[in-house]
Amino acid sequence: MSVIAIRPDYEAHTEVRDRLGNFHGNQVVYVHWEKHLSFCAAIAFPLPPDMPFGAFIDNVIKPHYAPHPQAEAIDWAAVTWQIDGADATPDLGKSLAENGVGHKSIVRFWTPGLDGYHGSAS
């Protein structure tokens, strides 16, 4: 145990609040559109692990980034992806889990040619 606590059984009395089991069958997934910091941070969703990656794009990513003026111009075939820091080529027909997106995974994507409002990363 690295925390310095007065009782040696400190950890036995702790509760990890983010456990997968606490999300009613969902897992938390974070997604971030790079160079578009009008969206100040990655955004978070509770999603079923068996959701197809394609549905994740169409039903989660697209509607939430739609307010950005560059959203319409995204060429989804040209997008590059990273899942938990590693380059990835998601299989749209396969589930989040099968694509390696686990509980509290971070999915980052880059849209070539689109670098935010007037190239300012906004």
Added chain:
Amino acid sequence: MAQFASLTLQQTDAARPIIEAIIADNPGVRVLNMPGAVKLDCDGKLTVNRASVEQRIGRTWDPQEIHLVLISMAGNLDEDDDHFTIAWRH
């Protein structure tokens, strides 16, 4: 880098003679005026002398009365009957 000993006092009637005493007794003091407050910085050491304040207000003054108008300070404090001193050097 310069080590400024520093006192910040309120911009009030009660603090003004103390501010004047500090400026008179601490050559080289740097004065930063802000709305409602004055920051006084002096290299190494800053002293408020009881006699110097008393001379300005025409009554006895206990250096602890500075508590009523003090906003902030930087340095190690030495508080006594005749002075209130803040300094970086030991």
Added chain:
Amino acid sequence: MSARKLGLKQRYALMTRGLDWETTYQPMEEVYPYDRFEGIKIRDWSEWEDPFRLTMDSYWKFQAEKERKLYAVLDSFAQSNGQTGISDPRYINAIKLFITGVSPLEYQAHRGFAFTGRHLRGVGPRVAAQMQSLDELRHAQTQIHTISHYNKFFNGMAEWPHMHDRVWYLSVPKSFFDDARTAGPFEFMIAIGFAFEYVLTNLLFVPFMSGAAYNGDLATVTFGFSAQSDESRHMTLGIEVIKFLLEQHPDNLPIVQKWVDKWFWRGHRVLGLVAMMMDYMLPKKVMSWKEAWEIYFTEAGGALFQDLARYGLRPPKYADVATAEAEHISHQNWCTFYQYTHAAAFHTWLPTAQEMDWLSEKYPNTFDKYYRPRYEMWAQMEKDGHRFYNMALPQLCTTCQIPMVYTEPGDPTTIAFRQSMYKNERYHFCSDGCKDIFDAEPEKFAQSWLPVHQIFQGNCGGATVPDVLDWYKLKVGEDNLDFGQSPDRKTWDEWQASKSRLAG
């Protein structure tokens, strides 16, 4: 001839020392169960020095005088309808953030110092901690009292204690103090007494309160400086505690250094809220956050750590990163609240053209390049009838609990993502500073109550944004959204109209 009056130092020694005793019915170890487990070694408590030689009788005398002065001002402020004389009604939103985010910390400080005052076995630090505990209670009370006047006229303040415990962004200051108060008494003293009070509190109370004065808020500047007059004593306690621990035993150095590093970074993150208040929420500006950082951290902190170097203590880890962030932090935070304005209990707005010019001047390296375009884009969207909102919930840092908005050191266009794995769970952090803190005490921070995850788990009133706002007791259309359309704005405009009617 009467007996000669005792000198201050003698009087102080007589009034504070020799008041305690070695217990006999119970072993001392059981009477003071908390002052050893942190590993701090104290050879001789009597070597504690009190720089302020304030005895309890003088303490009451001075505090009573401060209260008399403060309440005289508050009375006349209320009597003369001082709320109508502030520079600009947007200013009140800083006060909303203050009462919901800062005043509850005064109360937490009161409780924390009451605890340390009870559990440190040296009489010197106990007296000082006891006084500070009383001061902090006074700060909480005077702030509540002062701001209650504004609460009669403006929204967003009425439910402050309830909100402090529940609202997403208020978990940032709340969890900061929860962390300190669940540490041992020595860590608490370094966390709050030293890192917060000595190194960082000036940044909150001096330029911001001066800003209150500049914006016509006589009430706030008065409580602010009244509290701050106690703060000098608190700062002195903070510096004394660190010197005492470092002088007592060489084994204390690495422990103290670890705490200094941790609490500097935690404090820096919390103060990002103040950065935003100074740069965006004070309509009349005293100084920029960056200038305040230079005066109060770079210069004053520099002198302090130069002094403490003789004990082998080095400046806090990541102080350089924090200094570089002073160019960005206020902008990144304000942008966050702008897009989540529907979920905040204060109003937001886009800076005016004049305000943007001020920001360009104060932030020549960053504002025009990174932040002005963002505001221009949002202004265009507002004009087109599509005011920009972020309708998803943000990823939060496990340590500081702030949305992960901060960018990579050296690259303001890329968010800094940091991760740790602990017992097969993934944890996310906004910075190396926050990651290090987690990695040193994962058992503690794995318990973080992160508002976004709590909402997903169904613990915050329901699954939709309106459900959650209801659970926050945040009144939609009154407490939140843009200042421009707010009832606060309407109230203010009516006051102005009646003033000009009177003027004929």
